[in-house]
Amino acid sequence: MTSGSERVPYQPIAGRRPLLLPGGARVAVFCVLNVEEWPFDAPIPRPVIPPPAGGPGPVPDVPNWAWHEYGMRVGFWRLKACLERHAGAGVSIALNANVCRTYPVIVKACVDAGWELMGHGLVQRPLTRESDEAGAIRQAIALIREATGRAPRGWLGPGLAQTPATPDLLAEAGIEYCCDWLLDDQPTDIRVARGRLVAVPYSLDVNDVPVFSLQHHPPQEFLRRVRESFDTLYAEGATSARILPIGLHPFLMGAAHRIGYLDQALAYVRGHPGVVFWRGSEILDWYLATESPASPGGGRGPG
Numbered sequence: 001m002t003s004g005s006e007r008v009p010y011q012p013i014a015g016r017r018p019l020l021l022p023g024g025a026r027v028a029v030f031c032v033l034n035v036e037e038w039p040f041d042a043p044i045p046r047p048v049i050p051p052p053a054g055g056p057g058p059v060p061d062v063p064n065w066a067w068h069e070y071g072m073r074v075g076f077w078r079l080k081a082c083l084e085r086h087a088g089a090g091v092s093i094a095l096n097a098n099v100c101r102t103y104p105v106i107v108k109a110c111v112d113a114g115w116e117l118m119g120h121g122l123v124q125r126p127l128t129r130e131s132d133e134a135g136a137i138r139q140a141i142a143l144i145r146e147a148t149g150r151a152p153r154g155w156l157g158p159g160l161a162q163t164p165a166t167p168d169l170l171a172e173a174g175i176e177y178c179c180d181w182l183l184d185d186q187p188t189d190i191r192v193a194r195g196r197l198v199a200v201p202y203s204l205d206v207n208d209v210p211v212f213s214l215q216h217h218p219p220q221e222f223l224r225r226v227r228e229s230f231d232t233l234y235a236e237g238a239t240s241a242r243i244l245p246i247g248l249h250p251f252l253m254g255a256a257h258r259i260g261y262l263d264q265a266l267a268y269v270r271g272h273p274g275v276v277f278w279r280g281s282e283i284l285d286w287y288l289a290t291e292s293p294a295s296p297g298g299g300r301g302p303g
Helices: 062-086 104-112 133-148 166-172 208-214 220-236 259-270 280-290
Strands: 027-035 091-095 116-119 188-190 197-199 242-248 275-277
Touching: 027 062, 027 220, 027 280, 062 104, 062 259, 091 104, 104 116, 104 133, 116 133, 116 280, 133 166, 166 197, 197 280, 208 220, 208 242, 220 242, 220 259, 242 259, 259 275
Parallel strands: 027 091, 027 242, 027 275, 091 116
Antiparallel strands: 188 197
């Protein structure tokens, strides 16, 4: 397929048949915690400071690697306590599969908490840089299955990067939903050559990487975005359900000066009736039970 509109046909949200959550809920909150491995012997995926003399970054890049490592040693555990307090088991982990080898304690903690593990590549390297994309997807799935006893049903690509073949390769490998196509407030179908693949909403607006690493906002901005995004979706969800994705990273939101604002944001959302905290597979199963594709690889039609 040569265009995005071929993969995901345009369907305006106005005029769709309403999607209804159980119990009259309005909003499903989709907390996604990205747990990544940044290789020590390669350029850092997203450095926080430039090289001291300019030019290309050194390898190893100790300060930038250690910045991320702080997230794995400290930030993850702060986030875990906050998310368990507010979302309970309703958390999804976008997992670089090699974390199963290098940080098995973290993987066990996620499984013990009842959180869902999604595929997120092998390490923090985009699929566009893999010499064997299909093999990398299969290997990531196999590592997670080996470590947890269960293959991932969902996928969030490192950097959300895809090649033209990625949706077909994901579906062929058994992936049922993908979060890279962040184009809607509700799930929708992605056309694939065989099988079925659903786009579950994700966000670059309520996401700590753009907010802090790219736009350089103070931590209060994240609280504001969660609250104001939620208020709009909650009002719209009175007639048709909405998904509120929240993208998190241990080395960013897990920092001591930021975690309190996430705590406030989740407390605000949780304080409203008609809100559920769901893992990606719960959103998928609800959507599949509610909607059938209008045509192979298509989506639902108007009401």
